Amino acid sequence: MYKHANEALAKAKSLKELLRAKDELTQKTGYYFGIEVLGLKEEDPIKFERFYSEIHNLALRARESARFVAASPGGREMGESLWSICTPEGDTLANSLGFSTHMVAYDTCIRFMIDNDYEENPGINDGDIFSTDDGKTGGAPHPGDTYSYMPVFAEGEIVGWAVAVNHIMEAGAPIAGSWPGFSVDTSMDGLVFPPMKVGENRTPARWWEQLWKSRTRAGVFNVLDDKMRLAGNVIIADGIKEIVREYGLDYYKRAIREVIEDSRRAIKENIRTSCVPGKFDGATFRVVKYKGLSKLWPHADKDFMLHTKMTLNVNSDATILGDMTGTSKWDYCAFNGYPGGADIAFYLPITGNFVHNTKMTSGLFYDVKSYYPKGSTYNPDTDYAAFSNIWAQSMAMGALHWNAITRSMFAKGYLEECLSVEGDWAGIQGGGTLANDQNYGFTNFEQVGGVAQGAYPYRDGSPVTWAMWTQLTNIGNVEEWEYLIPPFFYLGRRLVKDFCGHGKYRGGIGLSSIHWVVQPGKDLYVSRGGAGTSQTTHVALGQAGGYPAPNSWYLAVRNSNLNDKIKGGMPYPRSADEILDYLAEEKITAQDVQIFKYDPPQLKMKDGDVFSDASGAGGGWGDPLERNAQSVIKDLNEGWVSEKIALTCYGVVARKETSDNEVRYLLDEPATQKAREDKRNARLRCQSVKDWWENERKKVAKKELIEPVKYMYNSSFSTQDGDSFKQNFIDFWQLENNYDLN
């Protein structure tokens, strides 16, 4: 069609032509938009940097100004928002602070609008506001993430898009909250809408505000968040016009594409210098417990497992392909998603490892690619699959990717960059009716805001320090969460003893909060948003011999005598583990105690009930028997590990000294040496891998697998690339070629 970018930019008559030109030229040449020579950069590198500085500052400025309009802590100061500047065809030029990989979605959404002739109907004009939260057409990872797009015009033509996204408080599904669980198909995902024009002349339509108010349980919050996104987009749209005036339209159009090609090359070079090429395998599993919950939808009334399989190919030409062949087929559950949304998780390790010394643009999408087999969890071959909690499932996938990159970088000799990554999180959500009939819905993002680091090859991870999926770590203030979610009061927010992956260096310790229900009024229902995986081993399966982190878990204690005991002066329990201790020691009694290692269904809560979560632990690195024994003693004295774990896991024997009712631990060196020696000898007596494989093989050959596991493998065999995974399975277990699991 066009020979080079400049010709396309001069002659293309529509966005559609421009997009085709970009795709073709990129495909044909291997350079973004066919830009083989960075003409503007070479001509005047200083001007080029100055230009980008102005673009980048504009994105930063939009956030710093607009976020204060927000209703949700997620948008305002936690990392759950983002403002960006895009090219007319949907590639990202610059981002504000925030959850930056959301920029993957822009390509999906803008491409959808162009492909579906939005230029003609409803028209794309100066001052228009478009919005979407759909996975399939808009690239949203889940319905709680809502995007606003404003086309930017200069000198009469569209020169880009101002885009904003944030995680809202409530999505309007049957299950209250912003990750509606238990959706059977997308009709239960809540208020989901494809890219739509929702306003003109920089003003949202009246029906738009009403829609949020009548179709979600947090209308006021959601309207304010919408206003926040708009405020930033207006700043960007005005700023771009000015930059075009200063640099000229022609320079602007060429430079924005060169910037992307320039950063593409930088990222490729980063991959080349920091990774050892190879194939890095990973797998993770989720238990889906829907049996008994979906009586009205018999096709969803089942317990089963989901499989996520990733083979990460780090190639010697410094390209990366994440191949998800072997991943389960989509199902009647909330954990499916669509490629745009899944990519938001897939690209996390790329921004964390390869972007920090260059410009964060769409340049990162061209040499690092994902492959989701058609029909799989991340790429359903239907329009009706639910995607309300893909975030839970895709974080596990993102963590597989990150750990693969970690292994590749560790092989090259990096230490500071390498850590055990779990991708575990939790979000409490729900809804209710107060005594005065006031309805409301809510999400508490606390344990999405920050989690523990896993261990590094040279140090322990630390608690509530980072999150793979957000750069602005922040779990929010207790006083703010209580302000927003009236019947919940915190009895504690603390780290849980032993709640980490152990190793030569241990992971950071996970967090637990207790939400105590006080005077909920007429009704209160609570569920949780999900986690990295559930009820199975975590993603970083023990780096270099360390233990993986323990999984998230939840505890509901209802119909108890807690309130009476508190009234009687008993020091109250402070975390999930402490409640279990109180119950075991009969300090409190309860008729209804439930522990969930998977998504709990909506639970009705009454005055005096408690709901407690424990999540976000980090995995270990290296053999725990190699841990400095004094570090274990220090952990004992600080209360981070128990005597039991010190002995059974680390082989450390501690002597106790008590003075003034205070216990102090000291190292018993000879006894520790002996305990560690015994443990090493015991390892020599354990089953060999060969024996284990032979025993397991017999079971596999005889199909002696439990039903959910059988279901899972059959599901993995039935996607578009299922056959190749099945062959892989047959080869590994050395089975007959006509083996089947039915």
Added chain:
Amino acid sequence: MAAKTQNSYIIAIDAGGTMTDAVIISDDGSFQIGKYRTYRADESESYMGALKAVADQMSLTTQEVHENCEVAIYAGTAMTNTLITLDGNKVGLIITRGMEHMPIIENGLTYIGQSQKEILHQQLRRHTAPLVEKKNIFGVSERVTGGSYFGDAHLPEATVLIPLNEKEVEAAAEKLVKNDVEVIGVMFLNSHVFPDHENRAAEIANKVIEKHGKNIKVVASNKIAPVGKDAFRLKSLLVQCFAAEKARKQLEYVELAARKDGYQKELLTLLSFGGAVSIKYPRLYESIISGPIGGLIAGKEIAKLLNIDRLAVGDIGGTSYDVGVILNKRIELRTDSDFAKHRLAMPMVELDSMAHGMGTEVKVNDFGNVEVGPESAGYRVGVCLDYDKLTITDLQVALGYIAEDSFLGGKIILDRDKACRELEKAAKKIGINNLYDGGEGFLNIFFTNLRQFTRTSIESKGYSLKDFVLIACGGGGLVNMHGLASGNVFKDVITTPFGSTFSAFGVGCADLVHRYNKGVVSFIRPGMDEHDKADLLDQLTREWKALEDTAVEEFKLEGVNKEDIKFARGVFMRYVGQLESFETKLNFEVSNTEDLDKVTAAFEKGYEQKYPAAAKFTQAGYAITQVFIEATGPKLMPKIKEYAMSSAKPSDSSYAGSRRVYHRGKWTDFNLFHLSELKAGNVIKGPAVIFDDISTLVVGEGDSINLDRYRIIHYTSGI
């Protein structure tokens, strides 16, 4: 200046990390400037040293200055250093049961103070070291409500859910005394709306301390930062306990040294919101940042003098560029503030900082992209003197803007060749063969970043750049002024002959002002009835009055009488549902229920200035989250002198020869002028360099400066 003692001097000291700047202001408004090394171990030595440097120029002894001194204000670094070197007090903490790990997890805020590049590199995150040891943290049972978004539809604020367990408090205090802590903090959830539990716990702890005959200070969070957001209130409390109480001792040494030398008044220090207070002030942690604040206060004086409603202060130091704005001759405040990787809850001037200063590193990365900062040479200068990487100063030296033999009055000789060699390497990396072209290009990126940052800072507050006068100041303010001014994007760009010690001058200009705030949970809902309005009015009036009473008490410490104090009132408010409140100053009486409409109108006016009309949400109603007052006491203020206007042509004595500078793509002869010889009314056309021992002001080709009747320098850019 002739030797003569006067009736009143103002001593203003700005102690930076490496240098202590001093200004002595005489009552005719004239002033002298001096510098001395900062001695961290004993700041009284640098205080006296800097003072002597100035007194010498005035042919006075420090004793003569002290004996005739009206007020001495000292903005020190003690607290900063305590936090950085972690040698603060041994702190004990009594906290709401269940929240004992808060100081360790610090809400996960591990990115505070990082640039976007650093933030993206998230696996390198670390927590700050806790300011209290885990073994000295004790939880006690108690729980109180803070009020909710739904107002009275759910439990109102200050409802006790679990009464304070006094026995637990007593046991905790006993242990802390036994553990030999030096100060005890008390921090309970929602104490900003219900301080009783904290105050009672403090009382119990004090009894235990008294019983043991110990001298341990007990500080409650509601006395330090009575505002919502527990993590930040706790940080404020811990900084107060760990660093401020310790820093107070350093300030007392300084005061003692001054007293021994004849000073008879209270030593004052500077708060982060710009007020000067006695070093006895209870919430001393509020003085954590004071250097750049001095610049803003000085800016305010210039705004008053020249009647400027929109002034931005751009302070270019060694490692950072700080931008603050003065609107309608007032310094703007923000409610939470970041310092040394901690996020605090205190009123602090709106000040944005970027890692761009004279010592900022300039490099070309492996991808051929030019990077300016964020790394810097710290207190060092550059390859031209004592550092191994190219800095902004190196560029200025290589291009000839800064003379190699006039740095700090020629006391230090710089190695220009070395700077050129390093610059050449960097330029070649991006294919620029002429090192001077490279240097100018790099400098242009630096200038662009400075301008863009200034712009972000101003526009994110909702204002237009073209309405603003920018004042360039700080150690790098004058030499980079031509870069800031290029493009004429500001209404005017100005500086003063003392621009490089602008902050110290500002310290001398500080008002004697205290600020008090208190968290509240109140609503102005649509259709609210008269009765509810009257209740709200009562509550607001009561809260303001209580704060004013506290102000009167605390001013007594400084010897200020009630009738000399001036009060101003205000609130922080937002639309119901929002989480961020906006400061709303009330320059009118709120005495009847109709005035509440004026309050909401004042809020919306501020909001509209910042956001598009569609971002308003009037129908949601309003929430008031804080009330505040400002109390101002009387203090002698310096005056900037007015001069008779001379001719445009500078005197012959000001001319000091010429120097070749690589400027706008070619070597150009720059005329040199002595700064001290320039007079009101003089106009200097570029290319020119104007200098004294501590400043170099560059006037580019085609640019010009003129000195107004206050000798304030106005810059006009030709490009």
